[in-house]
Amino acid sequence: MNDFPLCESAANSVFFCGGIGITPVVPMIRRLERLGAHWRLHFAARHRARAAYAEELALLPEADARVTMHLENEGTRVDLRRIIAQSPAGTHFYCCGPRGMVDGFIEACSSLPPEQVHFERFAAASESATEGGFEVVLKRCGRRIPVPTGKTILDVLLDEGVNVQYACSAGVCGTCRTGVVDGVPDHRDDFLTDEEKASNSAIMVCCSGSSSPTLVLDL
Known part of the structure; x- marks a missing residue:
């Protein structure tokens, strides 16, 4: 203190x-x-x-x-x-x-x-995923958005005018939790439980990336 x-x-x-x-x-x-x-x-x-x-x-x-x-x-x-x-x-x-x-x-x-x-x-235990090199697909409208090196998923979503709630930008608060429809997230957050991460059903877009070439989000 x-x-x-x-x-x-x-x-x-x-x-x-x-x-x-x-x-x-x-x-x-x-x-x-x-x-x-x-x-x-x-x-x-x-x-x-x-x-x-x-x-x-x-x-x-x-x-x-x-x-x-x-x-x-x-x-x-x-x-x-x-x-x-x-x-x-x-x-x-x-x-x-x-x-x-x-x-x-x-x-x-x-x-x-x-x-x-x-x-x-305080910060999350892992560095945010900024390696890029994959695409996010917005399931509700079908848009495909490339994630380049140096940016997080949240960065590109905001750049493209996608309405995403967020607060901490460090994967701790849970505000930016987004459903995953398809693909394998590269989890970097400290919010989801191990079981939730293993299920690949959600991702913290502020800090996590993708281990698959395409990540389909429930957006």
Whole structure:
């Protein structure tokens, strides 16, 4: 926790977490509860059943007002800029999560005093697949999109204007989970279970690639 300290004297604290980024934040919230301090939590996860500490957080006093779950299966996303802009002056902001979330957080806090901005990064155990050399096929419309060297599947989908939800860009939060109709994914995420990876029925397009020349996605 030394690299991600809690400012106990802050009048108001707002936390942003993605996936397992909730882990160091829970003890911070417990401490603020003991101090009687004001805090809010925004927690991004694929769905409530896979969100760590969700049950514990729901038991906190006034949890309905202070804990906001941003769940992929409900179509909700964290609007960092809006939340930060609408928070009281002097609020201390915290973010722990994957690279994409933390980068967005730092950018959204760029105009704030540095002492009010706290973050901790984590990354997936594997590097994102950027070798390219395969095609993705969008099953619902039949489009074929080549994935070149240096880009992820998510990169090319966004470049082509395909509407894909994503958050962490590191294969941890589960937001970009996409169904696989045919082909063999090269799994690089830390979200799917070993059984789910073995079934080849889903892929995290933000970081995983393809072991087959063509990968048909349920898009």
